[in-house]
Amino acid sequence: MGVEMTEATGGIDFEDEESGVVKKFMFVNRKAPYGTIYALEALEVVLISAAFDQDVSLAFLDDGVYQIVKGQHTKAIDVKNFSPTYRALEGYDIEKLYVEKESLDQRGLTEADLLVDVQVMSSADMAKMMAEQDIVISF
């Protein structure tokens, strides 16, 4: 895990942290919320990242858009429905949530199906947004 994190974060060193440099972090969510641990782990990392005063954004693509769909009922699969936690992000000053329009369209979803306020953008704009980041971490 330690080694992976270092690679994924592009080798952030302590000097950066001490000098108070703010970097643009994007956490990319591509997987369905349940069935794997990725979505929940990403959310935990995002919440922890809020403590470091960085410029944090989240992107939802592919099946990742299901993470923020309204009305998740998880009782039958016996796991906790953690989707209400996305609504807590605002309180953590994480307000940049981007959703790829194509991913919504392919799944017959619209912005009205989502449980948080997001910015919907085309695949091309999403690519631009990613290119502007200092660090992109994919889950």
Place this chain on the structure above:
Amino acid sequence: MPTIEVNGKSYETDEEGYLINLGEWNEDVGAYLAIEEKVEMTPSHWEVVNFLREYYNDYQIAPAIRVLTKAIGKKLGAEKGNSKYLYELFPYGPAKQACKIAGLPKPTGCI
């Protein structure tokens, strides 16, 4: 797994004393956990504990201290939404101690 006993009923906790099943919590359990934390509960303490339980109910997480402070300020007023006030109530860390008494898990991002 460690257990605590309140009014003849036993409750599971983790190694650090956090209640395992949130749903089992009641005020007596909260009062017991407070004694273990050496916190003398007053209405001001219960106000924070109840606030945390509501927060958890809404968001399914225990908030980080910074977030808790801000949210309390919004709901209960600026004179309560600051770390001085909260640390006076819960000297060993408001998020950590108050969460434990409220029967919540340890806050995410509590490092």
